[in-house]
Amino acid sequence: MEVNKIILSEIKERRSYRAISSKPVNSEIVNRLIEAAGFAPSCFNKQPWRYISVQGEAGLKKIQRGLSSGNSWAVRAPLFILVCTKDDLDCKMEDGRHYAEFDTGMSVFSLLLQAQKEGLIGHPIAGYDQELLKNEFKIPEDIRLLTVLVLGYRGEADALNERQMESENGSRVRNPLVKWYSEEIWSL
Numbered sequence: 001m002e003v004n005k006i007i008l009s010e011i012k013e014r015r016s017y018r019a020i021s022s023k024p025v026n027s028e029i030v031n032r033l034i035e036a037a038g039f040a041p042s043c044f045n046k047q048p049w050r051y052i053s054v055q056g057e058a059g060l061k062k063i064q065r066g067l068s069s070g071n072s073w074a075v076r077a078p079l080f081i082l083v084c085t086k087d088d089l090d091c092k093m094e095d096g097r098h099y100a101e102f103d104t105g106m107s108v109f110s111l112l113l114q115a116q117k118e119g120l121i122g123h124p125i126a127g128y129d130q131e132l133l134k135n136e137f138k139i140p141e142d143i144r145l146l147t148v149l150v151l152g153y154r155g156e157a158d159a160l161n162e163r164q165m166e167s168e169n170g171s172r173v174r175n176p177l178v179k180w181y182s183e184e185i186w187s188l
């Protein structure tokens with residue numbers, strides 16, 4: 001394959017950076033992020049993902065209040081995207097396989113790759129008060145707030161603790177292939 005058609009290097013360049021600036025992200029970029037999210041594959045094309053983008057001052061304050069203490073690095077972010085779904089929005093197979101969260105994850109990755117192309121940090125987090133954020137953003141009871149995406153341009157690292165600083169600049173940590181990949185038959 002021609003080298004310029006290989007996306008692996010770009011995939012490997014994506015990182016969940018935490019040193020984020022408060023510089024606003026313009027709405028054309030936000031629109032492209034959402035467009036990218038919408039083109040992910042999904043079971044029977046059910047498109048179970050539900051997103052809320054938040055850039056307004058009042059909304060940002062609500063999210064800041066809901067962040068866990070370990071995610072205080074994210075308080076400056078100018079853009080958050082709330083990612084929601086529920087099982088009923090996607091295929092539920094009789095043998096117990098449910099695809100809503102899987103398909104939503106693929107949609108999120110599509111959004112994150114677009115964010116990277118736009119020169120943005122895109123960092124998914126699980127550390128937030130789901131109940132508080134669901135209330136603040138009027139997310140229905142039966143919908144799960146699966147993750148919050150922290151988005152913005154790279155900025156100063158002064159809000160990072162020592163451990164976060166190490167991960168910001170350190171080498172990538174990944175399990176060895178033998179732990180999760182086998183050929184021809186399960187050998188894990």
Ligand SMILES: Cc1cc2nc3c(=O)[nH]c(=O)nc-3n(C[C@H](O)[C@H](O)[C@H](O)COP(=O)(O)O)c2cc1C
Nearest residue numbers: 014015016017018070071123124125126127128147
């Ligand atoms: C579902 C999910 C939840 C995460 N939650 C947090 C979080 O609360 N705080 C945080 O700093 N990073 C969080 N991360 C980022 C991971 O720590 C990061 O993706 C992982 O260490 C791999 O690093 P990389 O994304 O730079 O390759 C989360 C990532 C995912 C996918």
